[in-house]
Amino acid sequence: MTTKTVESADLVGAFPVCKNCGQSTVMRDAWAVWSLASRDWTLGSVFDQIWCETCGGETQIEWKIDKEFRLKRIKRLNDALRRGQVERGSIVVTQGVQAKGRAFLEQAVKAVAEFDTFTEDNDPHGEHDFGAFEIDGDKLFWKIDPYDLDMQCLSPDVANPCVTHRVLTIMLAAEY
Numbered sequence: 001m002t003t004k005t006v007e008s009a010d011l012v013g014a015f016p017v018c019k020n021c022g023q024s025t026v027m028r029d030a031w032a033v034w035s036l037a038s039r040d041w042t043l044g045s046v047f048d049q050i051w052c053e054t055c056g057g058e059t060q061i062e063w064k065i066d067k068e069f070r071l072k073r074i075k076r077l078n079d080a081l082r083r084g085q086v087e088r089g090s091i092v093v094t095q096g097v098q099a100k101g102r103a104f105l106e107q108a109v110k111a112v113a114e115f116d117t118f119t120e121d122n123d124p125h126g127e128h129d130f131g132a133f134e135i136d137g138d139k140l141f142w143k144i145d146p147y148d149l150d151m152q153c154l155s156p157d158v159a160n161p162c163v164t165h166r167v168l169t170i171m172l173a174a175e176y
């Protein structure tokens with residue numbers, strides 16, 4: 001499966017820094033317009049000129065990514081999906097789990113929602129996208145895959161819930 005590429009400026013967690021000094025002390029020229037609704041001057045047009053306070057002169061920007069911010073967002077979205085609180089998401093239960101009957105399935109869904117024993121081993125990237133658990137001696141896994149909204153490609157930005165359809169799969173370990 002391929003991923004559509006997104007400009008880094010459009011990724012969640014992106015922020016601009018000065019090309020010369022690398023600091024985020026950059027400002028753009030802009031016009032403010034009067035807003036009747038907020039009774040204040042609000043941002044109108046933004047121009048190309050960029051000023052760096054640290055350099056004390058005009059500069060250009062490049063984009064950096066706040067990885068910690070992104071990770072927190074991804075973790076929160078994955079946790080929300082397990083609890084049924086994500087707008088764009090679905091849950092897939094494998095045939096093996098379904099064959100165990102309704103009570104088993106309900107237990108499994110509850111266990112996935114409540115799962116919180118994340119370790120370096122089962123969650124090396126800290127994204128909360130995988131877990132292993134047991135019900136009545138049966139070993140199960142759950143995993144989360146982030147697709148784009150058409151479900152044709154992987155999500156262009158897994159930290160952005162507007163462009164991501166998350167799929168939670170609950171399966172028997174034997175089916176992995």
Ligand SMILES: [Zn+2]
Pocket residue numbers: 018019020021022023052053054055056059
């Ligand atoms: Zn600078």
